[in-house]
Amino acid sequence: MTKVVGGTPAFHIGEMAHVIAHSADGPRGQAGGGLDTYENLILLCPNCHTAIDKAPEAYSEELLRKWKAGREEEVERASSDIAFEHIEDLKKHIGLLLAENHGIFLNVGPHSSIANEDPGSDAVEIWTARKLDTILPNNKRIINSIERNMSLLSREDRIAFLAFKGHALAYEQQQFGRTEFYPKFPAIFSERFGYE
Structure with a gap:
Protein backbone atom coordinates (compact mmCIF):
# COMPACT_ATOMS: atom_id res chain seq x y z
CA MET A 1 0.00 0.00 0.00
CA ARG A 77 9.16 -14.45 4.78
CA ALA A 78 10.27 -10.93 3.81
CA SER A 79 14.03 -10.60 3.25
CA SER A 80 14.71 -14.18 4.38
CA ASP A 81 16.23 -15.02 0.98
CA ILE A 82 18.71 -12.11 0.71
CA ALA A 83 22.31 -13.24 1.15
CA PHE A 84 25.06 -10.66 1.52
CA GLU A 85 28.77 -11.22 0.92
CA HIS A 86 29.96 -8.51 3.30
CA ILE A 87 28.79 -7.35 6.71
CA GLU A 88 28.90 -3.73 5.49
CA ASP A 89 26.25 -4.51 2.86
CA LEU A 90 24.02 -6.20 5.42
CA LYS A 91 24.40 -3.28 7.81
CA LYS A 92 23.56 -0.80 5.04
CA HIS A 93 20.38 -2.77 4.27
CA ILE A 94 19.42 -2.86 7.96
CA GLY A 95 20.31 0.81 8.39
CA LEU A 96 17.84 1.88 5.69
CA LEU A 97 15.02 -0.04 7.37
CA LEU A 98 15.93 1.43 10.76
CA ALA A 99 16.04 4.93 9.26
CA GLU A 100 12.52 4.52 7.84
CA ASN A 101 11.20 3.32 11.20
CA HIS A 102 12.95 6.12 13.07
CA GLY A 103 11.65 8.75 10.65
CA ILE A 104 8.08 7.56 11.20
CA PHE A 105 8.59 7.66 14.97
CA LEU A 106 9.94 11.21 14.80
CA ASN A 107 7.22 12.49 12.43
CA VAL A 108 4.04 10.96 13.87
CA GLY A 109 5.05 8.98 16.96
CA PRO A 110 3.76 9.66 20.46
CA HIS A 111 6.51 12.24 21.14
CA SER A 112 6.45 13.88 17.71
CA SER A 113 5.94 17.62 17.39
CA ILE A 114 2.49 17.12 15.84
CA ALA A 115 1.37 14.89 18.71
CA ASN A 116 2.71 17.37 21.29
CA GLU A 117 1.41 20.53 19.60
CA ASP A 118 -2.05 19.23 18.73
CA PRO A 119 -3.16 16.32 20.93
CA GLY A 120 -6.49 16.31 19.07
CA SER A 121 -4.86 15.70 15.69
CA ASP A 122 -5.12 12.44 13.79
CA ALA A 123 -1.45 11.70 14.54
CA VAL A 124 -2.50 8.78 16.76
CA GLU A 125 -4.38 7.11 13.90
CA ILE A 126 -1.49 7.73 11.50
CA TRP A 127 1.02 6.40 14.04
CA THR A 128 -1.11 3.28 14.62
CA ALA A 129 -1.35 2.59 10.88
CA ARG A 130 2.39 3.19 10.29
CA LYS A 131 3.30 0.80 13.10
CA LEU A 132 1.25 -1.92 11.43
CA ASP A 133 1.97 -1.30 7.75
CA THR A 134 5.63 -0.24 7.95
CA ILE A 135 7.41 -0.61 11.30
CA LEU A 136 6.37 -4.18 12.13
CA PRO A 137 7.09 -5.47 8.58
CA ASN A 138 10.44 -3.64 8.61
CA ASN A 139 11.29 -5.26 11.94
CA LYS A 140 10.46 -8.65 10.42
CA ARG A 141 12.70 -7.86 7.41
CA ILE A 142 15.52 -6.91 9.76
CA ILE A 143 15.21 -10.16 11.75
CA ASN A 144 14.95 -12.32 8.62
CA SER A 145 17.87 -10.58 6.89
CA ILE A 146 20.16 -10.96 9.87
CA GLU A 147 19.17 -14.57 10.56
CA ARG A 148 19.84 -15.41 6.89
CA ASN A 149 23.30 -13.79 7.15
CA MET A 150 24.22 -14.74 10.72
CA SER A 151 27.64 -16.05 9.66
CA LEU A 152 28.73 -12.46 8.88
CA LEU A 153 28.10 -11.23 12.42
CA SER A 154 30.73 -10.74 15.10
CA ARG A 155 30.00 -11.73 18.69
CA GLU A 156 29.08 -8.11 19.51
CA ASP A 157 26.77 -7.93 16.48
CA ARG A 158 25.00 -11.11 17.61
CA ILE A 159 24.46 -9.74 21.10
CA ALA A 160 23.03 -6.51 19.64
CA PHE A 161 20.82 -8.49 17.26
CA LEU A 162 19.40 -10.70 20.02
CA ALA A 163 18.54 -7.59 22.03
CA PHE A 164 16.77 -6.12 18.99
CA LYS A 165 14.93 -9.37 18.25
CA GLY A 166 13.65 -9.53 21.83
CA HIS A 167 12.43 -5.94 21.52
CA ALA A 168 10.85 -6.42 18.08
CA LEU A 169 8.91 -9.57 18.99
CA ALA A 170 7.63 -8.08 22.25
CA TYR A 171 6.76 -4.80 20.50
CA GLU A 172 4.71 -6.72 17.92
CA GLN A 173 2.86 -8.56 20.67
CA GLN A 174 2.22 -5.20 22.36
CA GLN A 175 0.40 -3.95 19.26
CA PHE A 176 -2.12 -6.80 19.28
CA GLY A 177 -2.70 -7.20 22.97
CA ARG A 178 -1.47 -4.71 25.52
CA THR A 179 1.21 -5.94 27.87
CA GLU A 180 2.49 -4.13 30.94
CA PHE A 181 6.10 -4.29 29.80
CA TYR A 182 8.15 -4.83 26.69
CA PRO A 183 11.88 -4.22 26.17
CA LYS A 184 12.56 -0.83 24.59
CA PHE A 185 14.59 -0.43 21.40
CA PRO A 186 18.20 -1.31 22.34
CA ALA A 187 20.67 1.52 21.68
CA ILE A 188 23.39 -1.08 21.10
CA PHE A 189 21.56 -2.25 17.98
CA SER A 190 21.58 1.16 16.32
CA GLU A 191 25.25 1.52 17.31
CA ARG A 192 26.11 -1.76 15.56
CA PHE A 193 23.62 -1.64 12.64
CA GLY A 194 22.53 2.01 12.68
CA TYR A 195 21.61 4.28 9.89
CA GLU A 196 23.91 7.08 8.77
Missing part, protein backbone atom coordinates in the same frame (compact mmCIF):
# COMPACT_ATOMS: atom_id res chain seq x y z
CA THR A 2 2.42 2.61 -1.25
CA LYS A 3 1.33 5.97 -2.56
CA VAL A 4 3.11 6.90 -5.79
CA VAL A 5 3.97 10.53 -6.42
CA GLY A 6 5.52 11.37 -9.80
CA GLY A 7 6.36 7.71 -10.39
CA THR A 8 8.22 7.43 -7.07
CA PRO A 9 6.91 5.55 -4.03
CA ALA A 10 6.44 8.20 -1.35
CA PHE A 11 4.91 6.57 1.72
CA HIS A 12 2.61 3.82 2.88
CA ILE A 13 -1.04 4.53 3.41
CA GLY A 14 -3.55 2.30 5.10
CA GLU A 15 -6.65 2.14 7.23
CA MET A 16 -7.70 -0.39 9.80
CA ALA A 17 -10.86 -2.16 8.64
CA HIS A 18 -13.10 -4.64 10.39
CA VAL A 19 -13.52 -8.08 8.85
CA ILE A 20 -16.80 -8.39 10.76
CA ALA A 21 -18.32 -4.93 11.13
CA HIS A 22 -18.23 -3.26 14.52
CA SER A 23 -22.01 -2.87 14.22
CA ALA A 24 -24.37 -5.76 13.52
CA ASP A 25 -25.85 -3.63 10.69
CA GLY A 26 -22.48 -2.98 9.03
CA PRO A 27 -20.68 -4.86 6.25
CA ARG A 28 -20.36 -8.56 7.10
CA GLY A 29 -22.14 -7.68 10.36
CA GLN A 30 -23.13 -10.26 12.93
CA ALA A 31 -25.19 -10.12 16.09
CA GLY A 32 -23.21 -8.28 18.72
CA GLY A 33 -20.83 -6.82 16.13
CA GLY A 34 -17.17 -7.49 15.57
CA LEU A 35 -14.50 -6.69 18.12
CA ASP A 36 -11.54 -4.33 17.79
CA THR A 37 -9.09 -7.22 18.06
CA TYR A 38 -6.19 -8.19 15.85
CA GLU A 39 -8.08 -11.23 14.58
CA ASN A 40 -10.95 -9.03 13.36
CA LEU A 41 -8.88 -6.23 11.82
CA ILE A 42 -7.26 -5.98 8.39
CA LEU A 43 -5.15 -3.18 6.97
CA LEU A 44 -6.47 -1.82 3.64
CA CYS A 45 -5.77 1.18 1.47
CA PRO A 46 -8.55 3.80 1.74
CA ASN A 47 -9.95 3.02 -1.74
CA CYS A 48 -10.11 -0.73 -1.10
CA HIS A 49 -11.61 -0.15 2.34
CA THR A 50 -14.46 1.84 0.78
CA ALA A 51 -15.00 -0.58 -2.12
CA ILE A 52 -14.98 -3.66 0.13
CA ASP A 53 -17.44 -2.18 2.61
CA LYS A 54 -19.78 -1.05 -0.19
CA ALA A 55 -19.96 -4.59 -1.62
CA PRO A 56 -19.85 -6.99 1.36
CA GLU A 57 -21.52 -9.74 -0.67
CA ALA A 58 -18.49 -9.76 -3.00
CA TYR A 59 -15.96 -9.56 -0.15
CA SER A 60 -16.84 -12.23 2.36
CA GLU A 61 -15.34 -12.75 5.79
CA GLU A 62 -13.53 -15.83 4.43
CA LEU A 63 -12.01 -13.87 1.52
CA LEU A 64 -10.76 -11.07 3.78
CA ARG A 65 -9.24 -13.58 6.21
CA LYS A 66 -7.54 -15.36 3.29
CA TRP A 67 -6.06 -12.05 2.07
CA LYS A 68 -4.88 -11.21 5.57
CA ALA A 69 -3.25 -14.62 6.04
CA GLY A 70 -1.52 -14.31 2.67
CA ARG A 71 -0.12 -10.89 3.53
CA GLU A 72 1.04 -12.10 6.94
CA GLU A 73 2.86 -14.99 5.24
CA GLU A 74 4.57 -12.56 2.83
CA VAL A 75 5.72 -10.39 5.73
CA GLU A 76 6.89 -13.44 7.68
